[in-house]
Ligand SMILES: Cc1cc2nc3c(=O)[nH]c(=O)nc-3n(C[C@H](O)[C@H](O)[C@H](O)COP(=O)(O)OP(=O)(O)OC[C@H]3O[C@@H](n4cnc5c(N)ncnc54)[C@H](O)[C@@H]3O)c2cc1C
């Protein structure tokens with residue numbers, strides 16, 4: 001049973017080997033970054049309160065705020081792969097989102113209990129891989145179960161596991177070995193007949209449009225939702241690396257071309273990410289760290305329950321072709337990194353990787369700005385099984 005999630009290394013190896021079924025792609029991704037907050041006594045929100053936001057701190061960013069019993073709440077943002085910004089970040093944007101007056105009035109005086117980040121495979125059923133082979137079957141988000149119309153993945157992932165369990169029991173009772181053919185007859189058939197398959201089919205094209213523009217994406221989702229998937233857009237998409245715009249796309253009245261070059265050069269020289277400098281020019285205020293609710297990314301990492309990578313393991317984030325990093329126009333992998341595990345390398349070349357910090361979120365995989373030379377579905381980042389990660393039960 002392979003149920004290693006949207007960026008699981010075993011699932012990725014299988015996809016590298018077998019490819020995806022004709023017509024399927026995994027071009028749509030997002031990273032969700034979440035904070036679990038102990039709400040202040042002054043907060044009047046009832047458990048069960050759900051707040052969703054759109055358009056802040058950038059038009060492409062969605063936010064969520066769920067209130068639980070005992071004055072706790074989880075809140076966070078999604079940064080999608082169709083956002084074309086070359087300096088996309090998520091931690092800084094999460095903090096600005098929390099500081100929006102509409103959210104802040106509920107959480108001011110509270111404390112950060114934990115923090116985490118995780119990628120979502122937003123191609124849903126269009127990203128479905130081959131569901132089984134000799135001796136194995138795929139379940140969960142890595143098998144395309146996420147419903148990209150209702151934005152839900154937990155129940156769907158569970159359901160696929162239950163279906164596989166029923167199928168395996170059936171095969172065991174009949175004494176049939178777990179060959180590809182037998183699993184197709186027992187598991188894939190059950191999946192296709194299940195009510196969930198109908199729901200996923202309705203959602204299959206719901207995200208088409210976002211790769212072209214935010215408004216078209218909203219129209220496509222609305223159309224698929226209202227007509228239960230009968231009417232939808234059908235837009236040719238490209239891998240996420242092809243969506244990332246060059247640094248020059250940042251040029252604006254506030255951001256002159258020379259300023260961008262200064263910022264990029266300083267980033268290479270000082271081996272620093274550049275999103276803070278870019279945001280400063282664009283007029284974003286500094287984050288007023290209080291050490292309790294608003295803290296540095298490294299402090300949040302400790303709060304998140306980061307588990308240190310055990311000694312003796314190889315790096316699990318590597319690059320396929322170092323030369324591509326040298327000619328890379330944006331180094332977006334470093335900017336997005338949820339844990340500051342990727343940092344600028346020597347002379348703007350291959351980024352340095354610190355596996356002690358990596359939370360295995362997978363955001364670097366789809367935020368890499370260069371396409372793999374060997375696999376049209378992949379970027380220049382190779383993500384393998386590794387040690388450590390983020391083991392907070394709360395997140
Ligand atoms: C911020 C955020 C908010 C979300 N909110 C919702 C929501 O409100 N409702 C909803 O329905 N869905 C939500 N989702 C989506 C939902 O979380 C996923 O669809 C769901 O968790 C997928 O389950 P899964 O078991 O397939 O994969 P995962 O939950 O990713 O589990 C895979 C597991 O496999 C482990 N693994 C990977 N490789 C290996 C290996 N080599 N060996 C051993 N273990 C390995 C991983 O550590 C992980 O624990 C959200 C996602 C995010 C990121």
Ligand code: SF4
Pocket residue numbers: 317336337338339340341342357358359360361362363364365
């Ligand atoms: S290096 Fe690790 S923490 Fe950073 S983006 Fe990649 S998977 Fe996430």
Ligand code: SF4
Pocket residue numbers: 319324325326328329330331332333334349350351367368369370379380381
């Ligand atoms: S890993 Fe990808 S985004 Fe990062 S520097 Fe190399 S080519 Fe560029």
